[in-house]
Amino acid sequence: MGISYATPYRPPQPAVSPWTRARMTWTAKGVTWPLTTPASGVFLMPGVRGLGSISSERHSTSSPAVAGSRFEGVSVHDRGVFWPVHLFHDAGSEAWVELDRAFWQGMDPEDTGVWEILHPDGSRRSLRLRFQDDGDHTTTFDPVRYGWQTYGINLIAEQPFWEGDPVVRSWKNPVYAPFFEPNGPHLFNIGSGADVSTAAIDNPGDVESYARWFIDGETTDASVGVDGLVARVPFPVPAGKCLVIDSDPARIGAIMYDVVPGAPSKPSERVIGVDMVNPVDRTPDLGEADFPPIPAGAMVALSLSLAGAGEVEALLPTLYRRPW
The missing domain is CATH 2.60.120 (Jelly Rolls)
Structure with missing residues (x-):
């Protein structure tokens, strides 16, 4: 009886997905917060505004003797940003209060922070934002008791272009x-x-x-x-x-x-x-x-x-x- 040897079968490696997630951070008062990692306790929810294009106003002149108008330029407006942001902590009331307090220290209308997005190729773009308000936030339950709260935060980019x-x-x-x-x-x-x-x-x-x-x-x-x-x-x-x-x-x-x-x-x-x-x-x-x-x-x-x-x-x- 003959014995033959062969290379053991190795199943193919699973295909690497070409898809990834957008990774975003918010840096204010020297602290960087991940915004797209729910496990961090701070993350953006559906309904974010500010990821679209610029808002502009066309300037023109017109004359009764000429049809239409003549383009004279464009003014680019401030960029409005809206964040539906969720904060939670499951280690107890004191831990949640500390998290909430630390996050809101960065929302200073007299200062600015940086919203940054990391691209799949490793490049980055960022936008400098100033806090406006929390939309007259309404609390319908005790967040200290349950350890979570969702806010609607309005910010403004006075320089509206992503850098x-x-x-x-x-x-x-x-x-x-x-x-x-x-x-x-x-x-x-x-x-x-x-x-x-x-x-x-x-x-x-x-x-x-x-x-x-x-x-x-x-x-x-x-x-x-x-x-x-x-x-x-x-x-x-x-x-x-x-x-x-x-x-x-x-x-x-x-x-x-x-x-x-x-x-x-x-x-x-x-x-x-x-x-x-x-x-x-x-x-x-x-x-x-x-x-x-x-x-x-x-x-x-x-x-x-x-x-x-x-x-x-x-x-x-x-x-x-x-x-x-």
């Missing part, structure tokens, strides 16, 4: 080095591939956006801008300092900081107040600065100049009409 992962680019003057060792034959030079003369940036968002510029010393003169419209920095930025220029019309300004030893080398990764300290307002020194936005949907050539061994970095927020 995605920012685009960060940096440039400096080319630093040339010989291709061979100093003692060898000098055939040609290799320079930096990201120098100011070829600076460009992409805005993948839906609408134009204003960059935050970081100028790291040592520089004696610099300018930043788009398509020939520039803001000139007519003063030096010494080594060990960083000038932060915010070009958003709502927050326009220029602040000089001392860079703490050991801080991240990329200016956009530094934390103001931790890695950059001793702020000095240099806004008046810029004079009549012109800060054009970066248009959406294309690679845009920048107008940069830099005198010195320093570096200029741009952090461009990406703004979208919808959360995904």
Whole structure:
């Protein structure tokens, strides 16, 4: 009788589902709350508003002599947000009260929090919200006794566009080095591939956006801008300092900081107040600065100049009409 051996049968692995859930969080007062995980005790229920598109108003002019009207532009309104949010705790009355109290500390009309959604590919979009009211909440039972309550919370996004992962680019003057060792034959030079003369940036968002510029010393003169419209920095930025220029019309300004030893080398990764300290307002020194936005949907050539061994970095927020 012969014996034959064969590889044992292995059943196929179950197929991985291509579907997942949207994961959302709310961060306020330094505390992050999961909003799509019921086991956390805080989660959104059906009926959420604010995940749609923007609300806008069309402006136009008309004349009795011309049919129809002429489009003059659009005003984008605040984004209204409504959360039907459920809070529960099954460890007792005291635990529920502590959970409810901690959550509501973040609903401060004089402060803002961040509503964030994580996409399946790992990218994120967020919306900064301010608490409005709880819709004149009516309590029909004792939540302390039962350990749960559902609220209808109204919030407002004063900046109505969802903000995605920012685009960060940096440039400096080319630093040339010989291709061979100093003692060898000098055939040609290799320079930096990201120098100011070829600076460009992409805005993948839906609408134009204003960059935050970081100028790291040592520089004696610099300018930043788009398509020939520039803001000139007519003063030096010494080594060990960083000038932060915010070009958003709502927050326009220029602040000089001392860079703490050991801080991240990329200016956009530094934390103001931790890695950059001793702020000095240099806004008046810029004079009549012109800060054009970066248009959406294309690679845009920048107008940069830099005198010195320093570096200029741009952090461009990406703004979208919808959360995904």
